[in-house]
Amino acid sequence: MTKAILSGNEAIARGFIEAGGKLAAAYPGTPSTEVLETLSHEKGIHAEWSVNEKVALEVAIGGALSGVRSLACMKHVGVNVAADPLMTASYTGINAGLVLMAADDPGMFSSQNEQDTRHYARLGKLPCIEPSDSAEALQYVKAAFEMSEAFDTPVILRTTTRISHCKSVVETGTVESPAGRGLVKDFAKYVMLPNNAKKRHVFVEDRLMRLKEWAETSRLNRIIDGDKEIGFITSGISFQYVREAFPKATVLKLGTTFPLPEKLIKKFASSVTKLAVVEELDPFIEDQIKAMGITVHLGKNVLPLWGEFSQRLVRERISGSTLPMKEVVSGLIMRPPTFCPGCSHRGLYTVLAKLKLHVSGDIGCYTLGALPPFSAMHSCICMGASISAAHGMAQGLALQGTQQQKPVAVIGDSTFLHSGITGLINMVYNGGDAIVIIMNNDTTGMTGGQEHAGTGRPAGGVEAPRLDIAKLCQAIGAKRVREIDAYKIKDLEKIMKEELAEKGPTVLISNQPCVLRYRVSKKAYSVERESCKGCKLCLKAGCIALSFTPEGKTGYVEIDPLLCNGCGVCEQLCTTGCMKQGDA
Amino acid sequence: MNVFNILISGVGGQGVLLTSKVIAEAALLAGLDVKQSEVHGMAQRGGSVLSQVRFGDKVFSPIITEGEADLLIGFEPLETARYLHFLKDDGVVIYNTRPIGTIGVSIAAEKYPSGVNDVIKDRAKTVLPFDGTQLAVAAGDKRTLNLVLLGAALSHLPLKEAFVLDAIVNTVPKKVLEINQKAFAAGRAQGK
Numbered sequence: 001m002t003k004a005i006l007s008g009n010e011a012i013a014r015g016f017i018e019a020g021g022k023l024a025a026a027y028p029g030t031p032s033t034e035v036l037e038t039l040s041h042e043k044g045i046h047a048e049w050s051v052n053e054k055v056a057l058e059v060a061i062g063g064a065l066s067g068v069r070s071l072a073c074m075k076h077v078g079v080n081v082a083a084d085p086l087m088t089a090s091y092t093g094i095n096a097g098l099v100l101m102a103a104d105d106p107g108m109f110s111s112q113n114e115q116d117t118r119h120y121a122r123l124g125k126l127p128c129i130e131p132s133d134s135a136e137a138l139q140y141v142k143a144a145f146e147m148s149e150a151f152d153t154p155v156i157l158r159t160t161t162r163i164s165h166c167k168s169v170v171e172t173g174t175v176e177s178p179a180g181r182g183l184v185k186d187f188a189k190y191v192m193l194p195n196n197a198k199k200r201h202v203f204v205e206d207r208l209m210r211l212k213e214w215a216e217t218s219r220l221n222r223i224i225d226g227d228k229e230i231g232f233i234t235s236g237i238s239f240q241y242v243r244e245a246f247p248k249a250t251v252l253k254l255g256t257t258f259p260l261p262e263k264l265i266k267k268f269a270s271s272v273t274k275l276a277v278v279e280e281l282d283p284f285i286e287d288q289i290k291a292m293g294i295t296v297h298l299g300k301n302v303l304p305l306w307g308e309f310s311q312r313l314v315r316e317r318i319s320g321s322t323l324p325m326k327e328v329v330s331g332l333i334m335r336p337p338t339f340c341p342g343c344s345h346r347g348l349y350t351v352l353a354k355l356k357l358h359v360s361g362d363i364g365c366y367t368l369g370a371l372p373p374f375s376a377m378h379s380c381i382c383m384g385a386s387i388s389a390a391h392g393m394a395q396g397l398a399l400q401g402t403q404q405q406k407p408v409a410v411i412g413d414s415t416f417l418h419s420g421i422t423g424l425i426n427m428v429y430n431g432g433d434a435i436v437i438i439m440n441n442d443t444t445g446m447t448g449g450q451e452h453a454g455t456g457r458p459a460g461g462v463e464a465p466r467l468d469i470a471k472l473c474q475a476i477g478a479k480r481v482r483e484i485d486a487y488k489i490k491d492l493e494k495i496m497k498e499e500l501a502e503k504g505p506t507v508l509i510s511n512q513p514c515v516l517r518y519r520v521s522k523k524a525y526s527v528e529r530e531s532c533k534g535c536k537l538c539l540k541a542g543c544i545a546l547s548f549t550p551e552g553k554t555g556y557v558e559i560d561p562l563l564c565n566g567c568g569v570c571e572q573l574c575t576t577g578c579m580k581q582g583d584a
Numbered sequence: 585m586n587v588f589n590i591l592i593s594g595v596g597g598q599g600v601l602l603t604s605k606v607i608a609e610a611a612l613l614a615g616l617d618v619k620q621s622e623v624h625g626m627a628q629r630g631g632s633v634l635s636q637v638r639f640g641d642k643v644f645s646p647i648i649t650e651g652e653a654d655l656l657i658g659f660e661p662l663e664t665a666r667y668l669h670f671l672k673d674d675g676v677v678i679y680n681t682r683p684i685g686t687i688g689v690s691i692a693a694e695k696y697p698s699g700v701n702d703v704i705k706d707r708a709k710t711v712l713p714f715d716g717t718q719l720a721v722a723a724g725d726k727r728t729l730n731l732v733l734l735g736a737a738l739s740h741l742p743l744k745e746a747f748v749l750d751a752i753v754n755t756v757p758k759k760v761l762e763i764n765q766k767a768f769a770a771g772r773a774q775g776k
Contacts, residue, residue: 166646167620244644312649326669337631
């Protein structure tokens with residue numbers, strides 16, 4: 001046993017290794033990404049970036065059916081994509097163990113919604129377990145595989161951002177090597193025709209009863225004895241906040257949040273004067289406890305349904321008093337995220353903003369085009385929605401007979417492969433009339449630069465067949481497929497105008513590598529102070545390397561040589577020729 | 585020991601996370617319980633970044649709330665001022681005085697606030713401001729700012745220097761270890 005500081009995600013990966021896990025599949029998504037990234041460097045484990053979460057879960061189901069312990073990892077919204085196989089894998093059960101790691105994002109540090117994924121456990125009648133730190137994350141993975149095999153069920157291991165991304169001390173253990181079970185032919189169990197599924201549904205309900213009984217004595221649920229004035233029931237990261245805010249109070253720490261150990265909870269509730277249930281997001285535990293006929297004195301009546309908690313928030317809301325708070329420094333400006341200097345998205349959005357087009361957006365770095373100075377993305381819903389929604393918009397506009405210009409969908413390469421392809425097939429098939437721009441930067445950028453089917457490399461590997469996006473679009477039946485250079489804004493504007501005048505779908509593909517992932521470094525530009533008229537046209541490039549200093553009636557622009565990455569978009573916007581690349 | 589709380593703030597891309605990683609490793613070597621919290625994803629694209637390290641005999645929460653920080657290490661003045669209300673009354677601030685504009689400043693929609701350095705001086709009892717970027721560039725790479733600031737903070741860390749030095753060796757990639765050690769030494773001279 002050695003001690004190490006691991007993030008929750010690294011600990012989950014370590015737990016998988018120690019459990020003798022062999023197959024892991026995932027699609028990148030903050031805060032879940034690092035589990036597969038860690039596993040991709042392990043020998044003897046097949047760790048893959050699947051094209052989306054549905055595929056990842058299905059691959060993991062296949063792995064489990066083949067007889068090896070298998071894991072699928074995804075962020076909360078990824079579970080929506082994978083919900084279809086999840087609901088039926090509950091019926092088929094497993095062969096070797098199967099675990100779905102789902103990472104929620106209370107506070108939405110990097111997500112488009114704040115859903116509480118635990119509801120899927122209830123919907124699918126699947127057990128859900130929630131660790132409270134990295135050490136537990138490691139142990140819970142091992143426990144999850146034991147549960148999975150003991151009860152013939154997939155298990156949901158649910159984390160939140162503060163579990164996945166916080167680092168804490170972990171004691172690593174030895175690696176198990178469970179024997180491979182091999183594929184088994186079992187028509188009644190694995191072929192979900194109605195007649196088989198009817199019987200499996202009965203099995204699922206019975207399994208849930210047995211899991212509930214098991215949870216009563218599981219070591220994942222434990223009571224910390226203490227002051228009984230207020231007794232806390234809590235789980236996950238909230239446990240840490242409760243322990244820090246009320247170190248003397250008695251606590252029932254739940255590791256299994258579905259199904260709940262009813263007898264244990266009743267016994268605990270009767271031992272305390274007031275019962276508090278502390279959980280982030282939805283009253284998932286609280287509602288179940290209320291349904292047992294138990295009074296919850298302090299829960300969502302005092303705690304928020306949104307955002308993340310802290311020891312301070314728990315202390316204040318439970319005690320009903322406000323702690324002294326130091327004044328926040330006033331007059332500070334916000335620092336929102338922005339495109340990296342040198343990023344090709346900057347050129348694209350400069351043009352889209354200039355043409356004032358209606359942009360149907362998608363999930364990735366390019367979503368930042370919705371922010372000033374571009375403000376050139378007008379909807380962003382979920383992975384892949386840009387193309388299908390743009391198609392609906394175009395059809396809707398045609399039905400209204402308006403003169404509005406056709407909508408533009410903007411999507412990245414990884415997102416296109418994830419679920420944009422189906423939208424494009426649909427648009428081409430159904431007489432679509434929108435422009436689709438695929439910003440292919442050869443990586444999954446926002447999550448830190450992971451491989452995908454279009455990069456020509458697998459997770460942790462060297463070479464894989466490389467999907468050709470242009471050829472794929474042609475094969476789908478798109479007649480107008482053109483390559484663009486997003487850095488050349490005048491050419492891009494011309495192409496956009498040509499395509500806006502055309503009828504039918506257009507696909508424009510930019511093939512500029514991510515400057516962050518591929519460490520693209522171009523010579524910085526500089527400004528000749530005497531020539532700059534202070535017109536600020538270059539500032540429309542929305543680049544943090546630029547700054548404007550007012551002087552007299554106008555002022556001048558400067559470029560920070562440490563930040564500039566020489567993309568030249570600002571120089572193309574300049575009308576005075578005051579910008580030069582290289583040593584000025 | 586009681587829990588010691590460190591906030592480390594800066595701009596995405598400045599290497600904030602490495603500083604907290606080294607401190608957490610040093611605390612582990614000292615045999616303490618330690619928790620470190622950081623946020624990945626969208627915020628890292630040039631946005632405001634905050635990392636938190638807590639160590640002591642037993643640490644529960646991984647995050648630091650208002651009025652709890654013993655030490656604030658700032659990579660940039662505006663990002664230092666943003667978290668001043670997290671400091672304890674006797675909290676220490678060590679920060680890099682080199683400002684980085686925001687996107688709002690770059691597009692001339694906003695002005696970088698004036699008097700940030702004065703606000704920091706007024707709000708904290710012990711403040712060490714210095715141009716860390718210059719020291720980092722002198723050490724060989726602007727990206728070594730994280731080790732410059734760590735060096736400057738050393739005398740305020742309740743950790744033995746040997747643990748910090750070992751943690752640097754354990755944490756910093758071998759290829760860039762030497763310039764990072766140089767940067768650390770430069771920061772340390774500043775902090776004395």
